Amino acid sequence: MHRKTVPLAGIKTAGLADGEFIGYASVFGNVDAHGDIVQRGAFSKALSSGATVPLIWEHKADDPRNFVGEVVTAEETAEGLQIKGRFDLESDFGAAAYRQVKGRRVNGLSIGYYVRRAEKSAAGANLLLDVDLVEVSVVARGANDRALIGAVKTAADRSTTGFRAALARDALTRYHTETKGNVMYGNRIQTLTKERDAHLATAKSILDAADSDGRELTADEVQRVEHATAQAKALDEPIQNAQRDAEVYNTAKSLAAEIGEPLNGRDERPADGTGAHLALTGAAAKTLARRIATQMTPQDAKGRKALLPSGSTVTDVPMVAESPFALGRVALSVLDVLTVTAQSPKYSYLRQTLRTNNAAPVADGATKPTSVLGLIEVEAALHVIAHMSEPIPKYWLADAAGLERFVADELLYGLRQALEAQVLNGDGTGENLTGIANVTGIQTQAFATDLLTTTRAAITKVEVQGHTPGTFVLSPADWEKLELARTDTAGQLELGGPIDRAARKLWGVPVTLSLGLPASTGLLLDLSAADISTDHAGIETIWQDSHADDFAKNQLRARVEGRFEVNVTNPLGVVKIATVATP
Structure with missing residues (x-):
């Protein structure tokens, strides 16, 4: 059963008989936190049934004492579903609830309902067209809902001034x-x-x-x-435009500071790109899955498992302060090593497409040479990456310990795999990201003799441009070829060769393995050349029974999603490597 709270119009008691009140249980036309819009007419079928709708205290239907009254009348107005309710003053709980409302200490209404018919709007919101009204609850106003502290009106005042x-x-x-x-x-x-x-x-x-x-x-x-x-x-848009201008300026200053002295040893930014990193692998991903499962299956007052049949939870995108390279560990994903920043849904950044250093001695009075920095502004936007589970019987989730965590863990793994594939190899069409391997201006390294020779040549290309090799990104199959290399240059299993199997390094550069690379392709990255953007909302996990006929079959689905983009600020710090000879 779904719940929807209306923290707007409050409850009116003045001018009515003892125990009675008038208020709006639902509001039409506004988008709520779940992306739902209740349309006028959604309650018409429910109201025509003539069924008695109970009045409950804070949705606590597990205790019969919390049934504190009933809805006497209900009608749809232009604003929403207006009800007249009556508390049961003969019961202690009903009388106590009425005293709280009368004293304006409790001043909100919430409905419990099932969705019978809904459709998507052009903007992506859920338009609720037919809902079954199950109950109306009296709820305490939120700490920040100052809108609830309104003057009490008489029942005869039917104007919309108080509601507005x-x-x-x-x-x-x-x-x-x-x-x-x-x-x-x-x-x-x-x-x-x-x-x-x-x-x-x-x-x-x-x-x-x-x-x-x-x-x-x-x-x-x-x-x-x-x-x-x-x-x-x-004034929001002008302020946001000014903020974006300031961000572009600050980015330009930062980039200019970085490329002005690329090799003088005074660059304060760590060469390995340490900073904030997405943590969607290993123990961090397991912890996130456990947190999602805990939020979706709270314990009731008696410590029993209380699975939420439908609802959502938003968890922060997990971050770690340092890359695994800085801690002496191997990376489990390229997401572990690329820095991440929070951005608005649409933003811009600066990209350096060319670096020509023409600095030279200059005679007195002569014209100074001009160096080309090659900066362009790139318009970017966050893209949704999401998927959902197949339908799961509700009682499996209620009876099987840890099933919610397993589902969340699997969905997070899938999200990570999809995000990594997009970051590396997205083709930029439709809602796809433009992956690092497909960005215009990156360097390329053709296959030369063998994979060892080819990867060493890629390092030279990065260093010639004044960048620092941060990590190779290779497929597991290509790394296997390198580990099994038996050439004079590769050595056998002795120490000192170009392949460090224990530390997973090649020519002294850490290696990150990935399944998201294009076929027969590897990458060499300066870790300051690219980063990932996400929003402030975190990773959202939603359990729903309203998809297709899931409700009728008593099934639930889980959906996991987030918004991301990859930013390549220095294409010259990226080398796309051919790992096999072209036929």
């Missing part, structure tokens, strides 16, 4: 929370931000004045709050 006032309060509160701290320095950004804050302050002063007087907002005040909030939101 609650919407205006909620919009302002959430907008202010979402944008807080999203400010960078610079005259332009400070000016725009100051103007935005002035609009927010205007709206807040109107709300504070109404609260101080203990009254609701007037229609004129609602309009002024809505206008001020809209004015503040209109």
